[in-house]
Amino acid sequence: MQQYIVFLRAVNVSGKHIIKMQALKAVLQAAGFGEVTSYIQSGNLVLKSRLDAPAVGKRVKELIAAEFQLDIDVFVKSRVALQQALDHCPYRDGCLPNRVFITFLDRKPDAALLEKLEAMDHKDEVFAVWEEMLYFYLPEGMATSKMSNNYFESKLKLRSTGRNVNTVKKMLELAE
Numbered sequence: 001m002q003q004y005i006v007f008l009r010a011v012n013v014s015g016k017h018i019i020k021m022q023a024l025k026a027v028l029q030a031a032g033f034g035e036v037t038s039y040i041q042s043g044n045l046v047l048k049s050r051l052d053a054p055a056v057g058k059r060v061k062e063l064i065a066a067e068f069q070l071d072i073d074v075f076v077k078s079r080v081a082l083q084q085a086l087d088h089c090p091y092r093d094g095c096l097p098n099r100v101f102i103t104f105l106d107r108k109p110d111a112a113l114l115e116k117l118e119a120m121d122h123k124d125e126v127f128a129v130w131e132e133m134l135y136f137y138l139p140e141g142m143a144t145s146k147m148s149n150n151y152f153e154s155k156l157k158l159r160s161t162g163r164n165v166n167t168v169k170k171m172l173e174l175a176e
Contacts, residue, residue, distance in 0.1 A: 001034055001048040004056050005082050005171045007104060008043025008064075009073035009149075009161035019043070019068050027067045031059065037174055043072075044167060046174045053078060073159050075104040079175045086168050088130045091137040097169075099141055103134040103149055103162035110157065117155045122147065134160065 011017050021038035024045075028036045033056075034048035049056050057076040064072050077085065086092075091100045109129055117127075125147050127136035134152055138145045149162045163171075 001050055002052075003035075003046065003048050003079055003175055004053060005077050005079065005175055006043075006045040006047060006056070006060060007075040007077075007161050007163065008045075008060075009075070009159065011043035011072060012041045017070050017072060019064065019070065019072075021045075024064070024068075027063050028060065031063055039167070039170055039174060043161075044163070044171055046171065053081075073106070073161060075106075075161050077104070079172065082168065082172055082175070085130075085133050086165070086172065088133065089135050089165065090128050091126070091135055092165065095137050095139075097165040099138045100165045101136050101138070101162045102165065102168050103136070103152060103160045105132045105134055105156075106159040108132055109134070113156050117152075127152075134162075 011019050021041055025036045025038055028045070028047060032049070036045060036047045038045050051059065053076040057074040060076070061072060061074045064070050085102055089100065089102060108131065114129060124139050125137065125145060127134060127147065136147050138147060142148070149160050153160055
């Protein structure tokens with residue numbers, strides 16, 4: 001069985017899309033996923049499956065829809081792919097890890113939309129794209145920033161979910 005890290009978009013945030021991780025773990029195990037582990041309540045899972053990553057994402061999405069009546073975007077990475085995403089993060093050195101975000105995109109951004117976004121003034125906040133990942137650094141923190149997953153989704157016309165570097169590192173630890 002292959003091990004995967006699963007990130008759910010916008011689960012248990014601001015009282016919306018409520019899913020108890022213990023209940024989700026039970027649903028996933030009953031559906032044949034192995035060694036299901038969750039980290040905090042915001043939709044971070046490690047599990048094993050014989051399916052490939054796209055099939056895992058599709059199946060988890062179907063199970064959440066059936067059991068919890070929620071339409072949730074699901075992003076699935078192998079441990080190797082998640083480690084590569086972390087390794088390519090340009091904002092790791094000298095930046096507070098809880099202010100550095102790795103955002104998983106449902107596809108590579110459109111070049112014209114990305115060019116428009118890059119031309120905008122973001123003051124001291126910065127972002128970069130690598131493959132289907134978007135990285136951003138918020139020196140003053142999230143509270144006063146306009147940069148967020150919703151911001152990037154709106155500007156780039158795609159779906160995403162993001163985690164700070166601390167959470168990504170913790171998920172890699174759990175997947176060891």
